[in-house]
Amino acid sequence: MSDGIEDVVGVLTEQIERRFEMSMDDLTAAVTAAPDANLDATEIVKWHGLLTESQAALDRAEDALLAALETRPSKVDDPTIDLAHRVNAAVTTRDGRAMVVRWFLDPNARGKQDHAAERLARLRRGTRRGPAVPTSAPAQPATAPAPGRGVLR
Known part of the structure; x- marks a missing residue:
């Protein structure tokens, strides 16, 4: 369905490859070998993987919608509407990533x-300097409540 529309994954992949001066496969292998060497590279590889997964899900959703529209060209039923919603959700996910x-x-x-x-x-x-909120041990009750008796309110 993306005729004439720039390939989002392809454009971003090219930008990543230019920035790190290596192919995406080589960058992924380098990050796998030393994930702490360059945290930006590690994050980019992680999110690029999520992006390609969401693009594949979008492609599947578009294919299913097209197949449904080809079999029922004159009437759009609830299952077809559901497929259209699935495409919209997949686009949103892909674009967010x-x-x-x-x-x-x-x-x-x-x-x-x-x-x-x-x-x-x-x-x-x-690295953390300490807890984000001061903490202390919880107070223990002086005596246990009598069995079978609760607090009345």
Whole structure:
């Protein structure tokens, strides 16, 4: 169904390959061998994989919708409408994942240069200064309630 529309996965794959100066297969192998060597590469490979999965799901959904429309050209029934909704959901998923890949590819993307980015970088490195909220052991009751008797309200 995507005649004339730019191939989202193909365009992003080319951008990734240009940025890292290697093929997607080589980048995936490098990330698999050393996932902590370049965290941006690791995230991009992860999200690119999710993107290609969602593109495959979209292709299957479009094929099913086209097949349904070819068998019932004059009437659109509930199952066909459900297939159309499935295509819409698949497009939304694919586009959302493409946005994430674009965000990782853009060094000046919003959120990469502020305090949130610093916190994200600390979380990625696994360094924490302490609990996010002060914690203490829960208070223990002085005595246990009598059997069979509850609290009346």
